[in-house]
Amino acid sequence: MDVPLLTHPTTERCAPELVPNALLAVDVVLFTIRKAPLQEALQVLLVHQRDPSGQDRWMLPGVLVRPTETFAEGARRALAEKAGLDAATWYLEQLATFGEPSRDSRGRVASIAHLALVRSDDLTLRPGVDVRATEWCPVRRIGERVLAFDHAEMIRAGVQRIRNKVRYSWVAFQLLNERFTLPELRAVYAAILDPNLARLSSGNFKKAMRPLFDSGVLQVVGRAATGRRGRPGDLYRFVGPVTGTRERELPW
Amino acid sequence: MDVPLLTHPTTERCAPELVPNALLAVDVVLFTIRKAPLQEALQVLLVHQRDPSGQDRWMLPGVLVRPTETFAEGARRALAEKAGLDAATWYLEQLATFGEPSRDSRGRVASIAHLALVRSDDLTLRPGVDVRATEWCPVRRIGERVLAFDHAEMIRAGVQRIRNKVRYSWVAFQLLNERFTLPELRAVYAAILDPNLARLSSGNFKKAMRPLFDSGVLQVVGRAATGRRGRPGDLYRFVGPVTGTRERELPW
DNA sequence: CCAAAAGTGTTCTCAATACACCCATGT
DNA sequence: ACATGGGTGTATTGAGAACACTTTTGG
Numbered sequence: 225m226d227v228p229l230l231t232h233p234t235t236e237r238c239a240p241e242l243v244p245n246a247l248l249a250v251d252v253v254l255f256t257i258r259k260a261p262l263q264e265a266l267q268v269l270l271v272h273q274r275d276p277s278g279q280d281r282w283m284l285p286g287v288l289v290r291p292t293e294t295f296a297e298g299a300r301r302a303l304a305e306k307a308g309l310d311a312a313t314w315y316l317e318q319l320a321t322f323g324e325p326s327r328d329s330r331g332r333v334a335s336i337a338h339l340a341l342v343r344s345d346d347l348t349l350r351p352g353v354d355v356r357a358t359e360w361c362p363v364r365r366i367g368e369r370v371l372a373f374d375h376a377e378m379i380r381a382g383v384q385r386i387r388n389k390v391r392y393s394w395v396a397f398q399l400l401n402e403r404f405t406l407p408e409l410r411a412v413y414a415a416i417l418d419p420n421l422a423r424l425s426s427g428n429f430k431k432a433m434r435p436l437f438d439s440g441v442l443q444v445v446g447r448a449a450t451g452r453r454g455r456p457g458d459l460y461r462f463v464g465p466v467t468g469t470r471e472r473e474l475p476w
Numbered sequence: 477m478d479v480p481l482l483t484h485p486t487t488e489r490c491a492p493e494l495v496p497n498a499l500l501a502v503d504v505v506l507f508t509i510r511k512a513p514l515q516e517a518l519q520v521l522l523v524h525q526r527d528p529s530g531q532d533r534w535m536l537p538g539v540l541v542r543p544t545e546t547f548a549e550g551a552r553r554a555l556a557e558k559a560g561l562d563a564a565t566w567y568l569e570q571l572a573t574f575g576e577p578s579r580d581s582r583g584r585v586a587s588i589a590h591l592a593l594v595r596s597d598d599l600t601l602r603p604g605v606d607v608r609a610t611e612w613c614p615v616r617r618i619g620e621r622v623l624a625f626d627h628a629e630m631i632r633a634g635v636q637r638i639r640n641k642v643r644y645s646w647v648a649f650q651l652l653n654e655r656f657t658l659p660e661l662r663a664v665y666a667a668i669l670d671p672n673l674a675r676l677s678s679g680n681f682k683k684a685m686r687p688l689f690d691s692g693v694l695q696v697v698g699r700a701a702t703g704r705r706g707r708p709g710d711l712y713r714f715v716g717p718v719t720g721t722r723e724r725e726l727p728w
Numbered sequence: 729c730c731a732a733a734a735g736t737g738t739t740c741t742c743a744a745t746a747c748a749c750c751c752a753t754g755t
Numbered sequence: 756a757c758a759t760g761g762g763t764g765t766a767t768t769g770a771g772a773a774c775a776c777t778t779t780t781g782g
Contacts, residue, residue: 454760706733
């Protein structure tokens with residue numbers, strides 16, 4: 225709630241300047257799809273940094289929120305400062321807030337975890353000043369990493385969120401280039417939901433995307449370059465709103 | 477993030493006690509189903525209180541988070557202190573965090589909005605010390621109320637959350653008594669999702685609940701009392717976990 | 729006896745899957 | 756030529772909706 229617990233009706237009437245009781249932070253769970261076996265294609269950005277105990281640990285990129293910036297601005301700044309990424313136009317949404325009283329030894333810290341998605345992986349990671357290293361870690365291998373704070377929990381929440389969201393919304397396109405083929409799109413769904421999905425026939429997959437064609441948000445824009453074996457796929461472009469949702473949710 | 481932005485490596489090595497930069501609060505969107513026309517059966521708890529500008533306004537029950545309590549504990553305390561409700565066993569989950577830099581004139585306040593559900597409405601509301609009045613407001617009528625802060629937005633988020641969640645999880649039972657009839661259960665779904673759902677035949681509704689009977693989480697425990705017109709329905713009991721989810725999500 | 733409400737069973741429809749077939753490319 | 760992978764069409768199955776029918780209560 226937002227009303228002072230000051231039971232003293234002293235400085236009533238207008239803005240009595242309350243005393244801050246906590247630290248606000250943002251952490252970002254940034255996912256991308258990278259060229260790897262389907263099982264490990266979905267990857268998350270980690271940074272190697274000193275944690276409060278003085279140990280070097282893997283953690284999510286994050287910063288303390290400035291007094292005048294929004295959470296979203298803070299999240300994008302975290303990607304810029306920690307990994308040299310310009311996330312100005314990337315998909316970003318709030319995930320959940322983690323604030324167990326004991327989560328940080330230095331005081332009460334509440335961290336607003338965010339989920340971010342980036343198209344393709346042709347990015348150059350540039351570790352920030354206080355960052356020793358940056359890396360893409362396959363989500364399936366997160367268990368092998370020891371993460372600082374409750375960041376493992378944040379990543380779990382992020383995976384759960386994107387697994388749900390990809391089934392009823394259009395966020396999958398945020399993980400693809402401007403122009404893409406249906407097999408590439410299928411690979412995104414397979415990497416996020418279920419590798420077995422790759423075995424689904426291409427015809428049935430296209431039929432599942434039928435509503436998108438009918439509503440015109442998926443448009444043919446050419447033919448894929450010829451380089452791999454077999455017939456090259458058609459190229460498509462997604463022209464719908466980022467926040468759009470499907471009428472019927474996918475059955476997988 | 478959780479690492480100090482203190483670029484000075486002064487007090488490095490262990491817990492340098494950071495300076496709080498914000499106020500943490502929790503607000504609760506408490507829903508219940510009350511005896512009213514289906515359109516207005518879903519209602520939310522509001523309290524009448526003085527806001528920072530000195531005006532009396534309707535708002536959600538909320539409190540500032542204490543240094544040693546969790547967000548959930550704070551949320552339950554808000555219901556206790558503002559409306560005299562013992563929410564110790566009620567369903568409660570985090571919704572989202574609202575923290576626009578300008579949302580409170582008194583400083584940077586981040587409020588972690590929570591969603592709570594309570595079975596039935598045989599509760600006695602007891603306004604807290606700084607509360608002028610408490611009331612259940614039909615969600616459909618929220619537009620008529622002028623709410624403090626961004627609490628209208630919080631309620632929108634709460635409605636959206638429960639509309640989604642009721643379709644793939646078992647939270648609907650949190651809005652019913654221990655023993656209930658299928659028509660009562662149908663009324664809950666109709667009140668939350670779509671009043672037209674009440675026209676769905678009882679047979680089809682039971683078929684939609686088929687998986688719950690098969691898995692044994694819905695058990696017959698008797699026959700409803702005879703008082704209304706028509707045949708009384710069977711009484712059921714829900715014995716599944718609160719956090720359980722459906723395999724297949726409801727088609728409505 | 730009739731109307732109203734709860735519960736049962738059957739039919740119809742439509743969408744998801746499986747599968748057979750056609751097309752384009754590299755070897 | 757043929758294997759590989761993309762794309763199109765058709766048949767089959769299974770779940771949801773509509774509806775007819777039985778049961779139990781109050782008027």
